[in-house]
Amino acid sequence: MKRKKFLALALAGVMTAATLTACAPLEDLYDWFFGGGSSSASRGNGTGLDESETLENGIIQWFGLPRANRQKDEAEPMLQEVAKSFDPESWHYNNGNLNGELNDTAKAALDTIAKDKLTETHLYKRTAVDVWEVQPSQTDFDFSENRWLYYDWLERGGVHSDTPTHSSSWEPYSRLKSSIQSTDAFDLYAGTFQKNGKTYAAMVMIRWSNS
Structure with missing residues (x-):
């Protein structure tokens, strides 16, 4: 009572x-x-992706990015979609020197995500994406310059069209690192999430020119 x-x-x-x-x-x-x-x-984002400032700071330091040039764009919603769509069984190579790198199945999925999530908010927009397996407590960023990552170019159409076009490719970290200093501004979002009992880290870095 x-x-x-x-x-x-x-x-x-x-x-x-x-x-x-x-x-x-x-x-x-x-x-x-x-x-x-x-x-x-719930305060969760629905994908289980947790932003990691430690990881983001490591990426900024590794690439030598000027922190003053960091601005908000579309990296976060794109990475949320990457984490949601990620398939650990089919997105990574699992043999030889390419072990752990993204493969063509991942590229096709990322092409779809890029076309859906990225808009022409800036001129000459460049987007880099990578996903890799880590230990639960590992948030350091210390990659080989020979590793390849997904790269998308977004720009206006040709002379007779203003329709934005996407062109994707693979880009080695070394080449991206050497060209990144000329970037006017960038947006970076990185974090960790779990799939099938394993922990993965991922990043989306968007760079653009203001002229």
């Missing part, structure tokens, strides 16, 4: 809070109070 009275009083308090603040639906407050587990109260 005492428990019923307590629950009634508690629910009444929740209803009062909802009435006074009008900041959340009653059913969400009820689930929050009684442990119903409403998904709308």
Whole structure:
């Protein structure tokens, strides 16, 4: 009997809070109070991708990027889609010197993501993407310059068209590192996520020219 009275009083308090603040639906407050587990109260992004500032700082340092040139663009939503679509069974080479690098199956998937998520917000937009397996606590970025990553060029169409065009290729880290100093600005988003019980790190780096 005492428990019923307590629950009634508690629910009444929740209803009062909802009435006074009008900041959340009653059913969400009820689930929050009684442990119903409403998904709308979650702060997750739906993909399990957690941004890693440690990883981002390592990438910026490795490439020698001027931090003052970092701006917001479309790297985060693109990486969210990459993590969502990633298939560890088919996206990576698993033999020889290419072990762990993205393959043509990944390239086809990333082409679709790039066309869907990237827009012509800047002139001569360049986007680099990579995904690799790590240990759960490993967030350092120390890659071989010989490793290849996905690279997308987004620019206006030809002389008779303003339609944006995408051209994708593979780019070695060494070549990207040597040309990146001429970048006017960049957007970087990197983090870790889990698939099939393993931890993966991923990054999307977008560079553009303002002229």
